[in-house]
Amino acid sequence: DVKVTQSSRYLVKRTGEKVFLECVQDMDHENMFWYRQDPGLGLRLIYFSYDVKMKEKGDIPEGYSVSREKKERFSLILESASTNQTSMYLCASSHPLAGRSSSYEQYFGPGTRLTVT
Amino acid sequence: RKEVEQDPGPFNVPEGATVAFNCTYSNSASQSFFWYRQDCRKEPKLLMSVYSSGNEDGRFTAQLNRASQYISLLIRDSKLSDSATYLCVVNPNYGGSQGNLIFGKGTKLSVKP
Numbered sequence: 001d002v003k004v005t006q007s008s009r010y011l012v013k014r015t016g017e018k019v020f021l022e023c024v025q026d027m028d029h030e031n032m033f034w035y036r037q038d039p040g041l042g043l044r045l046i047y048f049s050y051d052v053k054m055k056e057k058g059d060i061p062e063g064y065s066v067s068r069e070k071k072e073r074f075s076l077i078l079e080s081a082s083t084n085q086t087s088m089y090l091c092a093s094s095h096p097l098a099g100r101s102s103s104y105e106q107y108f109g110p111g112t113r114l115t116v117t
Numbered sequence: 118r119k120e121v122e123q124d125p126g127p128f129n130v131p132e133g134a135t136v137a138f139n140c141t142y143s144n145s146a147s148q149s150f151f152w153y154r155q156d157c158r159k160e161p162k163l164l165m166s167v168y169s170s171g172n173e174d175g176r177f178t179a180q181l182n183r184a185s186q187y188i189s190l191l192i193r194d195s196k197l198s199d200s201a202t203y204l205c206v207v208n209p210n211y212g213g214s215q216g217n218l219i220f221g222k223g224t225k226l227s228v229k230p
Contacts, residue, residue, distance in 0.1 A: 031216045033217075040222070041222070042204075042220055042221065042222035042223060043161070043204075043220040045217070048217065050216075090160055090161075094216045094218075095216075104149070104208060104216035104218065105151070105163050105166070106163075106216070106218055107163075108160035108161050108162070109160060110159070110160050111159075111160050
């Protein structure tokens with residue numbers, strides 16, 4: 001079974017703090033993603049990575065950065081946390097479906113519910 | 118037009134009912150399609166892929182209509198445990214996208230005794 005783990009389930013931080021969210025996958029997947037999920041807005045892609053040291057901006061990268069130093073680990077960094085970054089953060093990894101090279105299933109971690117006060 | 122659109126619901130149905138969810142997508146070049154299930158306060162999990170010929174997995178049937186850019190999910194004989202949010206998901210297959218998926222906002226299903 002694919003396992004994607006995230007460093008914390010719940011996190012409370014103060015405005016202005018630097019926040020690190022860690023994600024680790026154990027299936028040697030090349031692709032990793034960070035999303036945030038808010039009521040009524042669905043899943044929104046923050047950043048993604050197709051390889052070590054590689055990163056690409058998603059739809060809402062402002063206020064975030066990422067790091068991928070090892071294939072299994074993808075970190076999301078909030079440089080200076082703000083209250084509008086209170087959200088559920090979900091990490092995912094993916095690989096092509098067997099026999100369908102253009103079809104990618106994403107596996108999600110359990111999520112980190114971040115509150116910024 | 119939004120990339121992936123779903124009726125948010127909620128759909129409130131009695132146990133044993135048949136319920137259908139629909140989803141439309143905007144990018145005609147999209148190559149692969151999925152339904153994910155998300156329980157309250159949990160992560161999304163793959164329910165089933167959607168193939169051009171349609172596919173069935175027990176009580177669940179998924180259909181794809183490429184001409185109309187439309188995907189459906191049918192649940193027969195609903196169980197209380199089917200209560201969840203169902204996310205329609207599309208791989209738009211943009212050049213070099215390599216696995217980026219577009220998620221709908223989800224349709225909430227509540228199955229009542």
